[in-house]
Amino acid sequence: MVSDKRDGLPQEFGALAQQAAAPQLTESALRLRFGPRSSWAPVPGQIWRVTREDVGLLVLLLEVGADSVLAAPISVESLAAADTLPIDGGGTALGVPVTVWPGLRRGFSVGVLDRPVAEVTPAVVGLVVGWPTRSEEPVSDVARRSDPAVSEARALLEDDLAAVADMLGVDVEPLDPEMTGGIDFENLPSEAMDEAVERLGVPLPVLLDMIDGKRISTPDQAMIMREVLGGSPAAAALPPGLVTELHQPRWRGLVRQCGRRDRITEEAARTALAYDVTAMAARQTGDQEPSWPDRILRWSESHQLDPDAVE
Amino acid sequence: MTPRTGRVTACRRRIGEATIDAYQELQELGHFDRLGLDLLLELTGQEVQRIPVLRPSSGWDADSVLDWTLGFFAERAAAVTAAVLAQAGDLASMSRFLRISIRNFLVSEARKTPSGSVRRKIEELFAATPKFGQVPAGHAGAGRWQLSGVPLAPFAGDPQSLVAAAYSVPGVAVVRWTGARRAPLASDEALVRILDAVFSAASGSLEVADLTWIFLQRFPAAIEPADATLDPAAFDWAVAPLDERPDVLVEVGAQAQEVYEQLSPSQRALLPHLEKPVADHMQILGIGRSQAYEAARKLKAVIGDLVPEDDLRGAVVLEVVRLCVVHP
Secondary structure, eight states, X not given: OHHHHHHSOOHHHHXXXXXXXXXGGSHHHHHHHHOOGGGOOOOTTEEEEEEETTEEEEEEEEEEXXXXXXXXXXXXXXXXXXXXXXXXXXXXXXXXXXXXXXXXXXXXXXXGEEEXXXXXXXXXXXXXXXXXXXXXXXXXXXXXXXXHHHHHHHHHHHHHHHHXXXXXXXXXXXXXXXXXXXXXXXXXXXHHHHHHHHHHTSOHHHHHHHHHTSSOOOHHHHHHHHHHHSOBOOOOOOXXXXXXXXXXXXXXXXXXXXXXXXXXXXHHHHHHHHHHHHHHHHHHHTTSOOOHHHHHHHHHHHTTOOTTOOO | OOOSSOOOOOOEEEETTEEEEHHHHHHHHSSOOHHHHHHHHHHHHXXXXXXXXXXXXXXXXXXXXXXXXXXXXXXXXXXXXHHHHHHOOSHHHHHHXXXXXXXXXXXXXXXXXTHHHHHHHHHHHHHHOTTEEEOOTTSTTTTOEEESSSOOOBOOSOHHHHHHHHHTOOOOOOOOOBTTBOOOSSOHHHHXXXXXXXXXXXXXXXXXXXXXXXXXXXXXXXXXXXGGGSOHHHHHHHHSOGGGOTTOOSOOOHHHHHHHHTSOHHHHHHGGGTTSOHHHHHHHHTOOHHHHHHHHHHHHHHHHHHSOSSTTHHHHHHHHHHHHHOOO
C-alpha cells in the first residue's frame, strides 16, 4: 500500500519538506561560507560538526589549542533545564532553536572536528565559559529537577560525547626492536596469510607491500604480523609535529579518502598516512624538520588525492 | 556504535550513471525528498515494533507506519532537516540520528497516549462524587476542583509533592494500558481515594489538567527508550503477560505483580541485575554508559515509589525480581 503512495511523494510530506528546507546548511552553501577545507582553522565561537564512525554531533568551540579543543555539545532542539542554555532560531545560522549544554563541556582531540557549520556571538561563548562546572552541582540534583525527556537527551549526548572523545590518537612511539624480525615463509602455515589479512583488515596486496617494506607498518600492524606470521618489518617513530598536523580538520578529508581507498578505518588511515609522509619526507629532506603541511600536500599530489575534494 | 535493532537497507537510487543515497539527496536539495521518505519509513517501521502501546488493533501495516512517519515529520521536520545537514556526514550517521529522533518521538507519543482517557475518567468521578466540588465564580481559581467546603486558593506548590501523595495511597491495583485494551487505571474507589489524598496534600484547588498530569505520573505508560535497544529474546519475554506465562503457576504476591505490571520491558530486564556494575547494565540494555546510569537511576526511583516502606518491602521487591528473571 505504501508503494502506491510512494510512486508520487505524498503531498503532505512534500509540503512539510519544502517548508523545513535548510539550503544554508548544504555542503555547497557551507563551502561558500567557510571556504575550502584546506583553509579551515578552528576558532572559539564556531559551531563544528564532530564525527566518529556513525556518531555525529555539534559542539561549540570555547578554547582552541594546537592539538585539542574545549567545547560544549549542542542539541538541535529546545530543551529547557537548569543546566541548558537554549538559543532561539535566529541565534545561529541553523535557523532552528538549539540548546547548548555548558555543563557537559569537555576537551577533545582536534582530530574529531569535521567541519564548521555556524557561529555564535562572543556573549554566548562568555555565558558558556562562565557556567558552573558539573562538579560544583551534584549530578543527581540536576537529573532530579529535569523532566524525563531532558534526562534522556542528556544521557544520550554524554554517551555520544564519550564515543567521539574516545578517538584514538596516532602512536608516536617506535615499536620495540626486539619485537621485529624476519618472517619464515618456508614454515609458515598456509592459512596464516589469510588470518593476517583478516586481522589487519587490509587487502592481500597491501599486506604484501607491508611485508616487503614498500608500505610502512604501524606499531599495531607490526604486532599483529608478529603474532600471526612470526615476524614483522620494523616500525619507525613518527614526528610529533606531523602527528599534530595530521589531526587538523583541514586534512580530515584526505585521511578519509585514504581510508576508503585502502578499506581501513579513519584512524588506521591517519596512522598509515603519517608513516607514508614520514618515509617520503625522510627520502627528500634527510634529518631536517620539514614543513609538514607542504609535505602532506606533496604526498597527496603524488597519490592524485585532493584534500579539498568534496566527499 | 549504531543503536541496536534493525539496519538500513534501501534508500538509494540511480540518476543517470550515478547512484545517490538519502544523504546525498538531502545535500543536493537542502530538504527531504523521496529517498529521505523511504529512509524515514524504513526506520519508523523498525522502531514502532518496540512500542506495543502504539500498535493498532489490526497490527502494523504500511499505512499505519506511513501515518506515524508523517506524524513524526509534521512535528520535527525543521529540526531534523537542519540537524542532519549540520551534524551528519554520511548515510550511516544520518540514519543513526533519525533512528534516535524517531524513537524519542514515539516514546513521547506513547507516554501521552492515555491522557484523554485519564481526563475523561477524572471528570466522570467528579460528576459522580459529592465530596469534590468546583470553586464558585467570584473566587480565585473559579472553576477549579477541590474537596467540597469553603473555596480554596489555587495550589501553587511543587507538583511532585502531589505525585508523592498519589503514590502514598495503599492497596491500589493497577491495570496497565496496552494497545486495544484500554482498561481503567484502577478501580473507581481507589481513584477517589487518590484524588482525596492529592487534594488533602494540596490544601488548594486544582485544574483537571493538573490532576491528569499527576495521574499520568502515578500510572505512567511503561515505555522507556532502552526498550528499543533490548535484545530481541529478552524483549519478548519481558512483554509476555504474566497470565500467559506457563512458568508462573504459583500464586504470586498481588503487590509484586502490580509492581511488575508497571515496569517497562527494559526495566524488567534490568531489575535482576540492578546491583551489578554499570558495564553489565550497558550490555543488557545495549546502550552507552550515561544512558545506563540514567536507566538504573530511574528504575531505582520507580521501585522506591511503587513499593511502600513497610515490613513486606524486602519480600515484595524480591518477588518482583523473581518475576523478572523467570523465563517463559
